[in-house]
Amino acid sequence: MSGHSTYNPTTGFGKFMDARMPIVRLVHDSFVSFPVPRNLNNWYTFGGILAVMLVSQIITGIVIAMHYTPEATMAFDSVHLLRRDVSYGNTLQSWHAVGASMFFIAVYIHIFRGLYYGSYKAPREVLWILGVVIYLLMMATAFMGYVLPWGQMSYWGAQVITNFFSAIPLVGDTVREYLLGGYAVGNATLNRFFSLHYLLPFMIAGIVVLHVWALHVTGQTNPTGVEVKSKQDVIPFTPYATVKDAFAMVVFMIIMCYFVFFLPDYLGHADNYIVADPLKTPAHIVPEWYFLPFYAVLRAIDFNIGIPFTDIVLIDSKLGGVLAMFGAIAVLFFVPWLDTSDVKSANYRPTYKIFFWLFAINAVFLGYLGSRPAEGIWIPLMKASTFWYFLHFIVIMPLLGWFEKPLPRPASIADAVLAKSSSDTAESQAQS
Amino acid sequence: MSEAHASDATRRDFLYIATGAAGAVAVGGVAWPLVIQMGPNEREKAAGGPVEIDISAVEPGMLITVIWRGKPYFIRHLTADEVASAKNAPESDFRDFAAADSRIAAAEGAAEEWAIVGANCTHLGCVPTKIDTGLEGWLCPCHGSKFDVTGRVMKGPAPTNLPLPPFVFASEEKLVIGQDKAGA
Numbered sequence: 262m263s264g265h266s267t268y269n270p271t272t273g274f275g276k277f278m279d280a281r282m283p284i285v286r287l288v289h290d291s292f293v294s295f296p297v298p299r300n301l302n303n304w305y306t307f308g309g310i311l312a313v314m315l316v317s318q319i320i321t322g323i324v325i326a327m328h329y330t331p332e333a334t335m336a337f338d339s340v341h342l343l344r345r346d347v348s349y350g351n352t353l354q355s356w357h358a359v360g361a362s363m364f365f366i367a368v369y370i371h372i373f374r375g376l377y378y379g380s381y382k383a384p385r386e387v388l389w390i391l392g393v394v395i396y397l398l399m400m401a402t403a404f405m406g407y408v409l410p411w412g413q414m415s416y417w418g419a420q421v422i423t424n425f426f427s428a429i430p431l432v433g434d435t436v437r438e439y440l441l442g443g444y445a446v447g448n449a450t451l452n453r454f455f456s457l458h459y460l461l462p463f464m465i466a467g468i469v470v471l472h473v474w475a476l477h478v479t480g481q482t483n484p485t486g487v488e489v490k491s492k493q494d495v496i497p498f499t500p501y502a503t504v505k506d507a508f509a510m511v512v513f514m515i516i517m518c519y520f521v522f523f524l525p526d527y528l529g530h531a532d533n534y535i536v537a538d539p540l541k542t543p544a545h546i547v548p549e550w551y552f553l554p555f556y557a558v559l560r561a562i563d564f565n566i567g568i569p570f571t572d573i574v575l576i577d578s579k580l581g582g583v584l585a586m587f588g589a590i591a592v593l594f595f596v597p598w599l600d601t602s603d604v605k606s607a608n609y610r611p612t613y614k615i616f617f618w619l620f621a622i623n624a625v626f627l628g629y630l631g632s633r634p635a636e637g638i639w640i641p642l643m644k645a646s647t648f649w650y651f652l653h654f655i656v657i658m659p660l661l662g663w664f665e666k667p668l669p670r671p672a673s674i675a676d677a678v679l680a681k682s683s684s685d686t687a688e689s690q691a692q693s
Numbered sequence: 694m695s696e697a698h699a700s701d702a703t704r705r706d707f708l709y710i711a712t713g714a715a716g717a718v719a720v721g722g723v724a725w726p727l728v729i730q731m732g733p734n735e736r737e738k739a740a741g742g743p744v745e746i747d748i749s750a751v752e753p754g755m756l757i758t759v760i761w762r763g764k765p766y767f768i769r770h771l772t773a774d775e776v777a778s779a780k781n782a783p784e785s786d787f788r789d790f791a792a793a794d795s796r797i798a799a800a801e802g803a804a805e806e807w808a809i810v811g812a813n814c815t816h817l818g819c820v821p822t823k824i825d826t827g828l829e830g831w832l833c834p835c836h837g838s839k840f841d842v843t844g845r846v847m848k849g850p851a852p853t854n855l856p857l858p859p860f861v862f863a864s865e866e867k868l869v870i871g872q873d874k875a876g877a
């Protein structure tokens with residue numbers, strides 16, 4: 262897709278550099294002349310938004326780290342000092358905390374865009390897998406970041422999540438002690454989480470480079486799911502995609518600013534304004550909203566799995582819950598092979614389209630269930646919803662490829678766009 | 694193998710293998726400290742000595758939580774009713790059944806009975822909340838595991854009972870956690 266380079270250095274310095282280290286050429290070919298499908302819609306702007314959010318988290322993070330003390334008796338106070346007494350500390354801290362949530366909103370939209378338009382299908386499997394790796398690293402980063410303010414939710418979140426590892430048979434407790442640096446969550450844990458929270462975003466940035474590289478080899482998908490065939494199908498990245506991305510970014514930032522300036526604590530939990538207390542678990546512990554669906558999956562498994570009609574337990578409820586939770590993420594790696602249809606866009610897959618929306622509704626519902634206590638009616642609902650989550654990937658996706666009859670697809674992107682615009686003009690003429 | 698084959702191995706092959714082996718040992722030697730430093734440090738390990746707790750003020754029905762080795766433990770003074778209901782509960786109520794007697798302790802010659810158990814839920818480590826109404830015992834706020842007054846798991850995702858720490862009653866008023874009977 263990269264095609265032939267059209268960069269033409271004009272200045273003397275430009276020519277000098279181009280013969281020695283053609284970085285301007287690289288940027289020009291990747292972000293100026295790079296051809297993108299002419300029919301991209303707004304769902305395709307979230308990749309750019311994610312890149313900006315990563316930079317935003319890194320900048321605000323480095324700045325607030327200058328005021329932060331990673332020590333168990335001082336961490337809580339240092340964050341509150343930052344919020345109250347440092348010039349603009351309040352804004353910077355909430356930009357970082359709200360930024361994490363906005364980052365996840367963007368990544369979820371980006372992932373669902375991929376699921377709708379079949380972005381993971383050949384030849385974009387590696388691109389998709391790199392995306393899932395970024396998502397995993399984001400979750401690790403956000404989890405460790407949330408521990409840093411050392412409030413009650415920070416502490417108990419760390420307690421619960423590091424305990425996942427103690428479910429590993431035989432070596433689990435030792436693994437957990439090595440993660441925590443002690444027998445319980447404590448100062449050593451806070452120290453290392455700060456170190457890793459600082460490191461991981463830069464690793465994400467590294468994987469993002471690979472992700473964009475893979476993207477520029479295969480090119481983008483588009484709402485028709487038909488690959489680019491000729492020059493007619495594409496437009497240059499700049500100005501068209503640049504401006505569209507920038508506009509979406511502005512809208513996204515307006516929403517973000519509303520939260521930062523008017524509802525800075527809306528997405529947080531009141532319990533995190535109480536300093537960590539190892540003796541008392543908050544009455545209702547819940548993770549950050551972006552982990553809720555997985556939290557529901559974890560809690561759905563409250564039974565041992567054994568050999569039927571015997572007392573032999575193969576997987577106890579604890580290991581089962583943890584496996585299901587990690588499985589819910591791991592299954593994403595296999596999506597390119599679980600989906601057996603070679604039609605990319607759901608616009609031409611009438612049955613998949615229905616199941617896609619059912620899946621999306623179920624995923625949101627799973628998140629809602631994650632915020633409910635594990636009692637009464639919520640438990641069977643969590644089980645049903647978890648079941649549907651896995652059923653979608655493991656049974657529905659493979660079968661649809663065989664049974665579904667896709668709609669006829671346009672011959673090319675240009676055809677689809679021209680057909681649409683001529684019918685639009687016909688309509689507007691009919692109206693006038 | 695045949696002699697012809699053996700003579701195929703040259704001195705160069707030997708050097709390759711020896712260099713590779715030395716390299717692997719070196720990489721392992723460098724990786725080892727990087728991994729081992731993650732574990733609990735020496736001060737943390739040394740801080741694991743026994744703790745003495747004065748239990749004279751803990752009335753029947755009351756619960757205190759103490760810390761040993763960085764982790765909380767419950768000391769629950771059981772009422773006569775609680776002891777009776779724990780002993781009468783049918784085995785089928787429990788996921789990881791253990792006889793009530795094995796989980797209830799008393800000082801030598803004293804009538805007061807105690808449950809002394811780890812306070813981290815065996816599911817993912819939250820501290821369960823004491824409940825005094827309905828099914829007495831503990832309820833874990835995190836994922837809803839339910840334990841009876843002696844810490845035996847009845848419901849929810851926790852796979853095993855709350856663990857019993859090593860402890861010994863130094864007297865009717867003094868409990869030592871972290872030391873077992875033999876060492877007393």
Ligand code: HEM
Binds near residue numbers: 322357399407461465
């Ligand atoms: C992938 C990018 C990042 C994500 C998703 C992220 C996420 C988070 C989250 C969720 C919190 C907790 C905020 C709260 O509830 O108060 C946090 C705190 C923190 N982060 Fe980050 N972070 C990122 C990058 C960084 C970077 C690059 C640094 C640089 C050192 C950093 C430094 C900090 C510090 C010092 C805190 C504690 C202060 C506070 O609570 O606001 N973060 N981060």
Ligand code: FES
Binds near residue numbers: 817819
């Ligand atoms: S930690 Fe107690 S039920 Fe999960």
